[in-house]
Amino acid sequence: MPDLQALFESAREGDRRSLARLLSQLEEGGETAAQLSALLFPYTGNAHVIGITGPPGSGKSTLLNALTRAYRERGETVGIIAVDPSSPFTGGALLGDRIRMQDVAGDPGVFIRSMATRGSLGGLARAAREIIRALDAVGFQRIMVETVGAGQVEVDIAQAADTVIVIQAPGLGDEIQAIKAGILEIADILVVNKADREGAAATLHILQSMLSLSQPAVIRHHGQAMTIQGVKSSREGWTPPILQTVALSGRGVSELMEAIERHRAYLEESGEGEARRRRRIAEELAALARERLWARVVHQVGRARLDGLVDQLLRREIDLHTAVERLLE
Ligand SMILES: Nc1nc2c(ncn2[C@@H]2O[C@H](COP(=O)(O)OP(=O)(O)O)[C@@H](O)[C@H]2O)c(=O)[nH]1
Ligand SMILES: [Mg+2]
Incomplete structure (x- = not known):
């Protein structure tokens, strides 16, 4: 974490290589990107x-x-x-x-x-x-x-x-x-x-x-x-x-x-600017939450069981809503 802070500060002071590295880290995604994103959000x-x-x-x-x-x-x-x-x-x-x-x-x-x-x-x-x-x-x-x-x-x-x-x-x-x-x-x-x-x-x-x-x-x-x-x-x-x-x-x-x-x-x-900013951040929040929740579902349910549900859907043994209920159980 301290090196991320240092990277951000150096980028803020105008160091272009630090900025380029910071952007690459963000593009890569994952835990480091999330930490960086949190670090710079207040600014x-x-x-x-x-x-x-x-x-x-x-x-x-x-x-x-x-x-x-x-x-x-x-x-x-x-x-x-x-x-x-x-x-x-x-x-x-x-x-x-x-x-x-x-x-x-x-x-x-x-x-x-x-x-x-x-x-x-x-x-x-x-x-x-x-x-x-x-x-x-x-x-x-x-x-x-x-x-x-x-x-x-x-x-x-x-x-x-x-x-x-x-x-x-x-x-x-x-x-x-x-x-x-x-x-x-x-x-x-x-x-x-x-x-x-x-x-x-x-x-x-x-x-x-x-x-x-x-x-x-x-x-x-x-x-x-x-x-x-x-x-x-x-x-x-x-x-x-x-x-x-x-x-x-x-x-x-x-x-x-x-x-x-x-x-x-x-x-x-x-007030349209404020309304847009609000809409945008709410959408981003929902998208990120969906992604994280889905990742958690996949992790907890397991790929095999997920594939099994898809098979059942294809065979029309269950319907989509029932499948979702089972995933969320
Ligand atoms: N005649 C003329 N050519 C232009 C004008 N603006 C851009 N171009 C040329 O159109 C081509 C495409 O421009 P570019 O900025 O790369 O377009 P982009 O793909 O939309 O980014 C280039 O060859 C430019 O020099 C203009 O106002 N008039
Ligand atoms: Mg272009």
């Missing part, structure tokens, strides 16, 4: 966490880079987490990201951490929350999390953020995909990046019509009828703005930063 809750999600190639990393430079100019420290679920589709993206971020990477006020998954996706989402808390605890003021918006895990990770930015770009044909994945519904701010490219106006138009949907609507996509939900409604008092940016040149970045600040102020003034 969390200060950072503003910004989630940036969208399809591969939409310009997330480039925009993140531009935002980072702008925050640094204002003297704020920035922690960056790039989450890349291991898929052949995005497999090459991390290296590209690293190269692109080189201009901020030498800055002591910036720390970049890449996360890839080998284990379960749920495990990735959980580890990402631990990493966010750790960067918060060692004092980073802005924490930006980049995820490839493709599925539930990205939605889970994005929801760990205070402010969620969903990026689209023309020419990717991903708008419909984003709607299907429910990613627009979690957007606090929508960005059409690559506004210098042909088709940006069309992409903007699609998003604007999505935003104005107050009811689910049916559209045709590849000749098939598809029901789409509107983006998160303004019933909570916030209508997600749609901005246009050219991440490469920095055009629109200051407007984006203003929108982020407006959202941050809205979160605090409306």
Whole structure:
């Protein structure tokens, strides 16, 4: 335990190798991770966490880079987490990201951490929350999390953020995909990046019509009828703005930063920020408790008996509810 304390203190004082080691320990999970997590928990809750999600190639990393430079100019420290679920589709993206971020990477006020998954996706989402808390605890003021918006895990990770930015770009044909994945519904701010490219106006138009949907609507996509939900409604008092940016040149970045600040102020003034924090920590508590309880059940009941119950279920000798009753006995 004392060496964990020393590791944490050294990371808080700005030692990057200590911080890297601390994050690796957290990612590994297990007892050490739990101890570390407990150690740093009292120091969390200060950072503003910004989630940036969208399809591969939409310009997330480039925009993140531009935002980072702008925050640094204002003297704020920035922690960056790039989450890349291991898929052949995005497999090459991390290296590209690293190269692109080189201009901020030498800055002591910036720390970049890449996360890839080998284990379960749920495990990735959980580890990402631990990493966010750790960067918060060692004092980073802005924490930006980049995820490839493709599925539930990205939605889970994005929801760990205070402010969620969903990026689209023309020419990717991903708008419909984003709607299907429910990613627009979690957007606090929508960005059409690559506004210098042909088709940006069309992409903007699609998003604007999505935003104005107050009811689910049916559209045709590849000749098939598809029901789409509107983006998160303004019933909570916030209508997600749609901005246009050219991440490469920095055009629109200051407007984006203003929108982020407006959202941050809205979160605090409306009480929505507090409500989100409460919901998030309650969900995390429930998830962790479920996991621990299940591990305990498996341990006490034993694998053999568990397999026996599954066999009985398959043979329809017992039903699920009865099986659970037996496990809990
Ligand atoms: N024309 C144009 N290209 C951009 C813009 N932003 C990013 N790019 C380029 O688009 C490619 C993908 O960008 P990247 O940031 O890696 O996208 P990510 O996969 O979403 O992180 C790179 O070649 C960028 O240089 C932009 O605003 N306009
Ligand atoms: Mg990227």
